[in-house]
Amino acid sequence: MYRRFAEGEVRGRSAVYEGLALGISEDPGVLALIDGLPVARRQPNLLLAAVRFLGGPVEDYPAFREWVTAHWPRLHTTMLERRTQTNEPGRCATLLPVLAGLPQPLALIEVGASAGLCLYPDRYRYRYDNLPPLGPADGPLLACRTAGPVPIPERPPSVVWRAGIDLNPLALTEPHGGSMEWLTP
Incomplete structure (x- = not known):
């Protein structure tokens, strides 16, 4: 699972996570700790997020391994809770080409919204390939590389109402130790 994560999910996106996942995939001691977790809690992104959340090192595998081993009870608990x-x-x-092509204005509802960050397609700035950006000048830039013809809209959609539904919604305004710190370790 950790090798597949390294090679198929984070390669070319995060050299740090790729290196850690490859190290874990070849480390019987760390794998034995992970195997003590319920199957649903063994996923690589959960372990790596929990280590970062708890302040563990992620730049060097030997330091990472030593920290994981020394802090396993706390890490184990965090992985069960989060x-x-x-x-x-x-x-x-x-989604932008489809949303912008619908009759406007839009009302959006997202099932499985988590923190609801995908409910704001009208507030991001988009750059498709090397085309000029589209969207509000002060919006976070989302770069998108395309393959084949893509109907690039002239403007983002007009959203007048939005709501998200989630079994475990994240509140970005929670105080210390809350959702914001979990999202941005």
Whole structure:
């Protein structure tokens, strides 16, 4: 699972996570710790997020391994209490052509919204390939590389209402130790 994560999910995106996941995949001691978790809690992104959340080192595998081993009880508890949730506003770049092509204005509802970051396609700025950016000048820039013809909209959609539904919604305003710190270790 950790080798597959390294080679198929983070290669070319995060050299740090790729190196750690490859190290874990070849480390019987760390794998034995992970195997003590319920199957649903063994996922690589949960372990790596929990280490970062707790302040563990992620730049060097030997230091990472030593920290994980020394702090396993606390790390184990965090992995049982927390879960990963995708908060990937980059998905909005793939949805934008469809959303902008619908009759306007829009009302959006997202099921599995987590922190709701994908409910704001009108507030991001988009750059498709080497085309000029589109969207509000002060919006976070989402770059999108395309393959084949893509109907690039002239403007983002007009959203007048939005709501998210999630079994475990994240509140970005929670005080210390809350959702914001879990999302941005």
